[in-house]
Amino acid sequence: MTWPFENDTGAIVKKLAKRSLASEKRRNLMVVIAVALAAFLISFAAILSVSVAQIQRNQAADTYEAVFTGVEASDVAALKDLPEFARVGEYYLLGQEHSEQGYNASYVYCDSDMIYIARSQMELIKGELPERENEVAVSEYFLSSYGSNAGIGETVRLDTESFQGNYTVTGILSNVGEKEGNTCAIAVSKAALTRWAGFDPAGYRAYVHFQNDEQLNQEIMTACCREIAARYGLPHAGMNSSYFAYASKSIDFASAGGIAALVLIGGYVVIQSIFRISIQDKIQSYGQLRTIGATSKQIRRVVKRESRRLGSIGILLGVLLGVAGGLLLFPKGFHGLYYGAAVLLTVLICWFMVTISVRRPVKIAAGISPLEAVRFSAGQERIRSRKKPIKLNPVSMGLANFRRDRKKAASIAASLSLGGILLLIVSSVVLTRSPEQAARLYFPDGDYKIYLSSEQPEEEVMAAGNPLNDGLRQEILSVDGVTDVLVTRQALHAKFGSSASTEAGMCDALTDANRPDVEAALVSGAMPADAHSVLLDASYQKHLAEMDVGAAMELSLGQKTVTVTISGLLDPLRMTNGHGALALDSVALFAPEELFRELHPEIENFDYSWSIVSDPKKAERVEAGLQEILSSRSNLGLDTIGTHIAYEKMQSGLIFGGLRAVSWLIFLFGVVNLINTTLSNQMSRRRENSILRSIGLTSRQLCRMNICEGLCYAAFAALSVLLVGLPIAVAVCREVSRQSFAGEIVPYQFPILEMGLFLLVLFGLEFLLSAWTAGRQRKRSLVEQMREMES
Structure with missing residues (x-):
């Protein structure tokens, strides 16, 4: 600010700063590189956080909040007419069947609303859904690998147990993870579904999406679904926990904040050093300016103007590189408002870094007197005094x-x-x-596991005759290199919780074999004293306070429900027994084996997972043998x-x-x-x-x-x-x-x-x-x- 009685020397300061910038090209380049590097690191970290959160939101947005399982087609139609729901998807899972050509066919029926809801997993990229009994929609992977690259309107042949013969292709699907699991998604018509030998009129699922979902929270939606279920006599709806986790997820700037802190330290040290060296090199020039009338304030303004100019160029370059990198790596994570916030945050942090970095150099330049400037010579800094001479x-x-x-x-x-x-x-x-x-x-025991992997509920598979039986055990033991087969888990899928909230996960049987390991993982409470006491993963108690030691809750194993008491909580870090890379079926709770027998007396064998002990030197033979055995069994999976x-x-x-x-x-x-x-x-x-x-x-x-x-x-x-x-x-x-x-x-x-x-x-x-x-x-x-x- 220039007071009325002051001379306006802004033009002179501007020219001096411009001349100084023109004479210090090396210094300018170093400062611009340092600032650009800092801006790039901070902006890219912030853009990364924004993009990941936005991609997760996109996957959850406009999908479904709840699913009604085990309903009839008339129930789905009734749900479609309710004003509370903006969209209801009709879905029926027929299950997997092994093809003579070597792939596993996953048969489903779904309507257009369901295709839209499940678009992140299965998308209709061309054509229409089938309507007639001899029509199907198949995946791109199926057509390229087993369908002779047939197109819309052409015929493909199916050779599984339930569906054999020629079918007309009406649509082409894109399904996630087909090639990795050699599983082909095939959508059939409703006419074919109702004529299927295993059809159950009460086997439909209704995936519902609420009107005004952004104004409703999980508690309101859950209460609404309970009221609708009671009104129409439907089973309780399961809530989509992923939707609520992602829809309400805030952007995690923790990693970006950590990087910003490191960058601030590094940038501060470097930029201050560069300017300090530059000022030492030009200290006599500043002294000459002082002798002809320049004030300390004007010298300070010259150096600050230089830093602002160089900082602006560096910030602009760094931000452009950071945003370009984010768009290149995560194009689906773009969000204009969030990107703008990330850029603004980067600019503020980097501007603060430049400002504090030049404070000390500015003070040195402004504080030098004309006499000191004349005597000062860069490179002649004082060496600490020595008591003894040194040998040169x-x-x-x-x-x-x-x-x-x-x-x-x-x-x-x-x-x-x-x-x-x-x-x-x-x-x-x-x-x-x-x-x-x-x-x-x-x-812990071997390099391979065989486990139940079926679209049907585990209790149905086990009741019909658990494929993990003595016959399979003998086949596995006959493979060259296999030395033993160990039962590692006996489990069923469970729903558990209170009237306020319901969770789902795998419930393992507490047996004499696993009791020592389970007891070692106990962090609070005690081991079950009776058949109606259970142990719960402690991570559930962290976000559901009512699920604590001594609390009662409802436990459903299949269609059977019983009230149980939580006798203890387990350390989730010790419960590493899931299958697949993500281990989604890791144990959520343990219940005594007596409770399994009580709820499902029709099941003789509750085996869910086997560990295959083998000779490491024969790993290739063992894996090939296990793959061959499981190729004809669609209800089993191999984990390596x-x-x-x-x-x-x-x-x-x-x-x-x-x-x-x-x-x-x-x-x-x-x-x-x-x-x-x-x-x-x-x-x-x-x-x-x-x-x-x-x-x-x-x-x-x-x-x-x-x-x-x-x-x-x-x-x-x-x-x-x-x-x-x-x-x-x-x-x-x-x-x-x-x-x-x-x-x-x-x-x-x-x-x-x-x-x-x-x-x-x-x-x-x-x-x-x-x-x-x-x-x-x-x-x-x-x-x-x-x-x-x-x-």
Whole structure:
């Protein structure tokens, strides 16, 4: 602000800042790179958080909030007429049947509303749904692999038990995960469904989507579904927990905040160092301005204008790169408002970083007096006084140069070591929680599991004759390499909860074989004392306070419901017995075996999962033999440790690979600082080096002196990484080990490969920069350098 009695010197300040920018191209480039790097890291992290949350919202939006299971077609029609619902999808799952061609056919019936509701899983990409008995809609995978690439209106042949013959294709489906499981989705008409031998008139499912769903919460929707179920005599509706989790999910900026904090530290150190060196190089120019009448305030405004100009350019470049990267990787996660918020957040953080970074340099520039400016010479910083003289040689002179400006040395070491510390921590965690160790938690006995995997409820499959029987056991034992078959789980799918909320998950039988392991996982309460006491996963109690020790709840195993008491809570970290990469069928609660017998006396065998013990040297034969046995059994699935290892590697690659990338990018802050310092030293010490060469210092000795100084920076940074990063890495790894392996502490492993690469880059960079600096000085003659200093 200019007061009325003041002269407006804004134009002069603007011209001075412009001239200064034009004369400091190297400094400008370094600042722009540092700010752009910071803006890119922060904006990309924020865009990533926004995109993931938006993709999850898109999957949940306008789908379904509840499902009525076990209803008739007339009930579905009645639900469609209710004003509370905007859309009701009609669905019937016929189940899987094995084809003679080798694939598993998953037959379903659904209407157009259901296709729209389930679009994230199964989408009608071309044509229409079938209406006649001899019409089907099939998947792209089926047509390309088994349907001779037939098109709409052409004929395909089905050869499963229930559906055999030629059928006309009316539509083409896109289904998730078909190729991986060799399962083909086939939609049949209602006419074909009602003539199917296994048709149950009360086997429909109604998926409902509420009107004004954004104004309603889960409690209101649940109460409405209960009232409708009571009015029409329908079973209780199951609520879509994924919908409520994603629809109300807020954007998680925790990871972006952590990255922003690291970037703030690194950017602050680097930008301040760059400006401080620049001001030291130009301190005499500022002194000359003071002698002709420039005030401290005007000098301050010149430097601030320079920082704002360079900061604006860097922020703009970094934000553009961050947004472009987010759009390229997550195009479906775009949301204009959220992207705008992420960009605004990035701009504010980076502007704050630039502002605080130049405060100290601005104060130095504005506080210099004309007399001090004339006496000051860059490169002549005071070396701490010594009581004893030192022997002059290239090594001692390099060490003296390293110690001459403690702030500069600390700045470079801090910026270089920050990325190294983060890399050490991340790499140590990766070694602690290796994919092989994480996958082995699910396979304590062998490398393979066979389990019930059917679209039909487990109790129906078991009542009709559990396929996990003695005949199958003998077939498996006959495979070359298999040594034993162990029963690992006896379980049924269950619904449990109170009148306020209902949950669903797998209920395992508590037997004499698994009792010791279950008791070891108990965190509160006691083991069941009678048949109507159960143990519950403690994670349910965290978000449902009423599900605590001593509370009563309703438990449904199939169509049978009984009131039980929660006698204890279990540590979920010890309940790693699910199947598939996501382990979605991990145990939710344990009930005594007597309760299973009481509710389902018609079932003789409750086996749900077997563990296959085999010779590791014959792994290929064993897996091929098990695949051949299961190829003719559609109700069974094969889970392998290789699947879990691959999934863990993918997860580790996504999470820890990203953190490694962030580590190296933050390390670039130190590289920028180091390059700027090296180039500045070359400029500011020309006179000093010329004098040394004039009294006998050879080019080789000058090169050794520069290399020694550079290696001091690298050694100091490496030492900082070990002293600061190692204790943090050990502590973090202990906590990760405790969380991942149910309290077991895995011995710490130092990441030799990653840190060796870091040290190689660090010392190699220092050596190259020092050698390059000496080479530049060697190319110019001593006379030329002396004349240049005189001018």
